[in-house]
Amino acid sequence: MNLTDTIAAISSPVGQGMKGIVRLSGSRAITIVAGLIVNPKSESPKTGQVAIVIPPDNVIVKADILISRAPHTYTCEDMVEIHTFGSRPLLNMVLEAVVFCGARLAEPGEFTMRAFLNGRVDLAQAEAVMEVINSSSESQLHSGMRKLKGEFSNEIKIVEGELINLCADVEASIDFIEEDISIVSKSDIVRRSKSILGRLSSILYKSRLQNVEQELPTVLLFGPTNSGKSTIFNRLIPDGDAITSEVAGTTRDIISGLLQIDDLCIRLLDSVGILGTQILPYAPQLVLNREAVAITRSVLDTDVILLIVDVCELGNWRKLIDEISGRNYIVVINKIDKIGSDMARKMAEEDNLADCIFISALKGDGINCLKERVRDAVSLHRDIGSHFTLSSRQHTNLTKAVAILRQMVNSNYDSIEFIAFDLRCCLDLVGGITGRIMTDDILSRIFERFCIGK
Numbered sequence: 001m002n003l004t005d006t007i008a009a010i011s012s013p014v015g016q017g018m019k020g021i022v023r024l025s026g027s028r029a030i031t032i033v034a035g036l037i038v039n040p041k042s043e044s045p046k047t048g049q050v051a052i053v054i055p056p057d058n059v060i061v062k063a064d065i066l067i068s069r070a071p072h073t074y075t076c077e078d079m080v081e082i083h084t085f086g087s088r089p090l091l092n093m094v095l096e097a098v099v100f101c102g103a104r105l106a107e108p109g110e111f112t113m114r115a116f117l118n119g120r121v122d123l124a125q126a127e128a129v130m131e132v133i134n135s136s137s138e139s140q141l142h143s144g145m146r147k148l149k150g151e152f153s154n155e156i157k158i159v160e161g162e163l164i165n166l167c168a169d170v171e172a173s174i175d176f177i178e179e180d181i182s183i184v185s186k187s188d189i190v191r192r193s194k195s196i197l198g199r200l201s202s203i204l205y206k207s208r209l210q211n212v213e214q215e216l217p218t219v220l221l222f223g224p225t226n227s228g229k230s231t232i233f234n235r236l237i238p239d240g241d242a243i244t245s246e247v248a249g250t251t252r253d254i255i256s257g258l259l260q261i262d263d264l265c266i267r268l269l270d271s272v273g274i275l276g277t278q279i280l281p282y283a284p285q286l287v288l289n290r291e292a293v294a295i296t297r298s299v300l301d302t303d304v305i306l307l308i309v310d311v312c313e314l315g316n317w318r319k320l321i322d323e324i325s326g327r328n329y330i331v332v333i334n335k336i337d338k339i340g341s342d343m344a345r346k347m348a349e350e351d352n353l354a355d356c357i358f359i360s361a362l363k364g365d366g367i368n369c370l371k372e373r374v375r376d377a378v379s380l381h382r383d384i385g386s387h388f389t390l391s392s393r394q395h396t397n398l399t400k401a402v403a404i405l406r407q408m409v410n411s412n413y414d415s416i417e418f419i420a421f422d423l424r425c426c427l428d429l430v431g432g433i434t435g436r437i438m439t440d441d442i443l444s445r446i447f448e449r450f451c452i453g454k
Helices: 029-034 088-100 108-115 125-132 136-146 152-175 186-206 231-235 285-297 309-324 341-350 369-383 394-411 418-435 441-445
Strands: 007-010 020-026 048-054 061-070 079-085 207-209 218-222 257-261 264-270 304-310 329-334 388-390
Touching: 007 088, 007 108, 020 029, 020 088, 020 108, 020 257, 029 061, 029 079, 048 088, 061 304, 108 136, 108 441, 125 152, 125 304, 125 394, 136 152, 152 186, 152 418, 186 207, 186 309, 186 388, 186 394, 218 388, 231 257, 231 264, 231 304, 231 329, 231 369, 257 369, 264 369, 264 441, 304 309, 304 369, 304 441, 309 329, 309 341, 329 369, 394 418
Parallel strands: 207 388, 218 264, 218 304, 304 329
Antiparallel strands: 007 020, 020 079, 048 061, 061 079, 257 264
16 A cells, blocks of 8 residues: 555445545645646636536536645645535546546545554544444444544553553663662552553443443442352342352353343343362363453443452452452442341451442342442443443453553562563553554554545
8 A cells, every 4th residue: 555645535425415525635636636627727726616527528517626735634635525416426437537637546444544644643543433433322423522532542641651651660670680770669660550550440441342232231240159149140130040059150151131220221240250269079270260251351341340249258359359450349248147237247347348238149138228239330330421432452452451460460570571571561552552553464454444435
């Protein structure tokens, strides 16, 4: 693809219409159109109504031409639009005429690619063009428009700047390692990495994955094996299909059901339990742990997470908080029938557990209170209006960056070189979202999804 050519394409949609548009962009765009004008008043045409002649039969057609000069255009190049009757055969004739005079047929998405390469938009904004065009709901349209204005890019650039500064300090420490000079301490690296991790998790939390059904709010039951998630699911949805058992790890797949709370309909998900040290008699621990990780990653777009904790195992809840850092969650302490409500609340206070819900899924105690909290949390989350819709590429990059940072924070690296490597990988992933770091083959794959003329 030669990005110095003058390109042309029909930019109006296929179908009948009073007006159709042929768009040109490039250094020769104005000259080419000037050569088609009948009796031009000057060598440099201006915006207005003209008559153009279409070779080879020299058909004369009335048209409005709109001329925009670089760099104040979408592509940062000279651009011309020829507006004429919406007849598709006529538009094809006009397009053939400008190609005959020296333009080249544009590749899919080439106008937006030039806008990106010339610095008019970053890659996230360029992808937002396609999101706006393909939006099928108001929420998708609003997301695309906000991303076009750069709101999503600005959040990513803040994280990118923090990563660059941290990478610089860590790599400077490597340069002076023989002199025993420490530019940044390990505790400072962990602190700053956790701050970046929180920002990335927050972006994921208030985002949506494209092509995923998002009409109903989603609530996820999350927690250790045998903490009572399936019993809660069946209690909330009386005709639910969740399997309950005293054996840990009975649930092996995501189970979904519709929960009605007043006038609010919610999609409730019962997930695989996160294993502790116990080995199941019928499945290796490692296998089920991988299943749990895969499933919890697949529901990163959930509105509210219910963190279910067995009252007799309150010490496990802090580890689970790391898994849902930055998300909208409610801590639910289950099985209070084992020790009594008063004792459960006292134990929670001693463990610094505040603002949690106490229930007995087996007895039904506290279920109505849980429903009220779920309703309020979902309603608040849906009213925030801060959601972005992510492309699969953007979602993958963010998820991988979060995983790398989380592993780095939780690992006791002895070598600062390992830390520098992880930070560099994370920076590459985050930089790839706005296009600061991007390879040609990935760029081509992104823009070829656009229609010709955009």
